Amino acid sequence: MTPVQPTGRVAQDGSPPPGGLRVAVIGAGSWGTALAAMSSRFCPTLLWARDPATAASLAEHRENRRYLAGVSLPDTLAYTADFDAVGRHLAGPAPALIILGVPVAGLRDTCANVAALLSRHAPGRTDVVWTCKGVDPNTGELPHQIAAAALDAYPDIAQGVLSGPSFAREVAQWLPVALTIASRDPGLRERVVTALHGENVRIYASDDIVGVEVGGALKNVLAIACGVADGQGLGTNARAALITRGLAEMTRLGVAMGARPDTFAGLTGLGDLVLTATGDLSRNRRVGVELGKGQVLADILAQSPHVAEGVRAARAVQSLARRHGVDMPITDAVCALLFEGATAREAVACLLAREPRQETPASDS
Incomplete structure (x- = not known):
């Protein structure tokens, strides 16, 4: 796949760059930032940060100074604090992938926000993948149970979990890593491989969520x-x-x-x-x-x-x-x-x- 042209910008209107699969990463913590950097090498990728100052800092310095200080981010990665810009980035006939880089505590609300976003922008085929590892301390639910409940109004959205032995700093530094995408949908698994697999990154597939x-x-x-x-x-x-x-x-x-x-x-x-x-x-x-x-x-x-x-x-x-x-x-x-x-x-x-x-x-x- 031909890499997208460098942008290194804050996305102003959310319009996606040209290309095939489009990726949006929700959450600009260490792991969300690292995954967005990884994906931007292969697909047009937009990283959403809750705080506008964080998005502006990421674009200006190409560095997450709070969570990944000293690690340079690719020029191919775009940033925004406008949640609707994510919907505009994903809009169009080509398939899209949303990666949720939030902890378990924020997964339920984030999935609800994603559901509302999709209802407003009605993009084409959109898959949702989460990366958090844990259990809801109040309900005992695993992440796939939390996500399924929050996205139940969209049964056509394929869902999956991306996991494996990975420190965010090493991933952002483009050191070798191997991860597993688990989903019951083979199409989602293939699209995650498209977004992330290559060079120093190996993505394995599983259906054992x-x-x-x-x-x-x-x-x-x-x-x-x-x-x-x-x-x-x-x-x-x-x-x-x-x-x-x-x-x-x-x-x-x-x-x-x-x-x-x-x-x-x-x-x-x-x-x-x-x-x-x-x-x-x-x-x-x-x-x-x-x-x-x-x-x-x-x-x-x-x-x-x-x-x-x-x-x-x-x-x-x-x-x-x-x-x-x-x-x-x-x-x-x-x-x-x-x-x-x-x-x-x-x-x-x-x-x-x-x-x-x-x-x-x-x-x-």
């Missing part, structure tokens, strides 16, 4: 546990054990909820877990490290502009596990530390005091 989303939610909770162990100086043996047994928890819950077990051996299960539990750029691991050192949760969260989804998701994940009758001791220990007054040392001691058991179910032979 539940498995991909359970992996995305659980890896954040488990990364907090691994960070606690690192903060206490418990060594790499302990970290490896937590990752391995955490993967077992993730798989048990996912299968109980209807996911395929092989999904958790892939990018959105083991891959994302390893990255988030070990990488220095992981905000969830960082929360755990500070907890392991004895810091107070409220103080840790106040020091970062980024959302640590594992904190928001932990209780909801625990509730899902109890609802499905799944044993999840690492998740229980994280919840005890975050919400029940346990110290990091007490949470670790509780895990170590568990009775011995077989690692895998016994064979009948």
